[in-house]
Amino acid sequence: xxxxxxxxxxxxxxxxxxxxxxxxxxxxxxxxxxxxxxxxxxxxxxxxxxxxxxxxxxxxxxxxxxxxxxxxxxxxxxxxxxxxxxxxxxxxxxxxxxxxxxxxxxxxxxxxxxxxxxxxxxxxxxxxxxxxxxxxxxxxxxxxxxxxxxxxxxxxxxxxxxxxxxxxxxxxxxxxxxxxxxxxxxxxxxxxxxxxxxxxxxxxxxxxxxxxxxxxxxxxxxxxxxxxxxxxxxxxxxxxxxxxxxxxxxxxxxxxxxxxxxxxxxxxxxxxxxxxxxxxxxxxxxxxxxxxxxxxxxxxxxxxxxxxxxxxxxxxxxxxxxxxxxxxxxxxxxxxxxxxxxxxxxxxxxxxxxxxxx
Numbered sequence: 001x002x003x004x005x006x007x008x009x010x011x012x013x014x015x016x017x018x019x020x021x022x023x024x025x026x027x028x029x030x031x032x033x034x035x036x037x038x039x040x041x042x043x044x045x046x047x048x049x050x051x052x053x054x055x056x057x058x059x060x061x062x063x064x065x066x067x068x069x070x071x072x073x074x075x076x077x078x079x080x081x082x083x084x085x086x087x088x089x090x091x092x093x094x095x096x097x098x099x100x101x102x103x104x105x106x107x108x109x110x111x112x113x114x115x116x117x118x119x120x121x122x123x124x125x126x127x128x129x130x131x132x133x134x135x136x137x138x139x140x141x142x143x144x145x146x147x148x149x150x151x152x153x154x155x156x157x158x159x160x161x162x163x164x165x166x167x168x169x170x171x172x173x174x175x176x177x178x179x180x181x182x183x184x185x186x187x188x189x190x191x192x193x194x195x196x197x198x199x200x201x202x203x204x205x206x207x208x209x210x211x212x213x214x215x216x217x218x219x220x221x222x223x224x225x226x227x228x229x230x231x232x233x234x235x236x237x238x239x240x241x242x243x244x245x246x247x248x249x250x251x252x253x254x255x256x257x258x259x260x261x262x263x264x265x266x267x268x269x270x271x272x273x274x275x276x277x278x279x280x281x282x283x284x285x286x287x288x289x290x291x292x293x294x295x296x297x298x299x300x301x302x303x304x305x306x307x308x309x310x311x312x313x314x315x316x317x318x319x320x321x322x323x324x325x326x327x328x329x330x331x332x333x334x335x336x337x338x339x340x341x342x343x344x345x346x347x348x349x350x351x352x353x354x355x356x357x358x
Contacts, residue, residue, distance in 0.1 A: 032127025059198030
């Protein structure tokens, strides 16, 4: 990375994030967002390629590090006359879900939180604006095992039309809010490229439908690459602001699918410690919480865990997550302290000597 650039530059990062938040990227209909992101990346001196379900950006040192972030955000899909379903859980995606993801476990509990939410409809591929509406009712349908929504103002939509939550970035002196999962990580990677990152970045589709790992795996196989240094960026939900503020950065040893690379995880943890960045391990936190719960929380199934399991550890790495509250809403909130810590940690790591893929 360039040593002359400010490694933090929060105003520049916020400008990038504010722009990306406004662009729809409903699960399964990410094409228009990919085109916006590609235009941003192609303004830089890097190579950009689009494959099915993935956008790949590579600088002059593609072997130095692989970063990954999913681009999709939760939204709705029109499935009938004034009937809309949670896009991640429509019938076509059920085969990829196993019942123990955090999103699935939260499905029933989040049904009512969307009432009164403003939404906007788009053309599936182009992203062309079609109109706005307001969610008037939402409920969990046990027969279809999905969230069903009714919307005032979008009765004219045809089945297959995506509907995104109307979203704008909101900031205070200490925090920012929007539907951050996972446009926050996309903005972080784009910001790093602008600061001089010359490695590889994978932007994947349909993570919320548990499919993104397949697109990433296809790219690794196409390139005949195995690695122990895949670093996946994401947000990490906490139930209260107090719980989220106990750490600036969230790490993991494992998820419900597989263990991550312990050496790479420890390396990231050591850098954070040297920079006095507070960290915690989410899997350890969940296991401690479950000691006092009658219904255990899931460790979650992540893109990285699925890649590790599918390849027998030939593709592995670790995660770096930003703690948030208000999970899967347009009010998901993260602290500036965590964002600053993530940029500082990544900048420090990327300024270290180049590391080749294994």
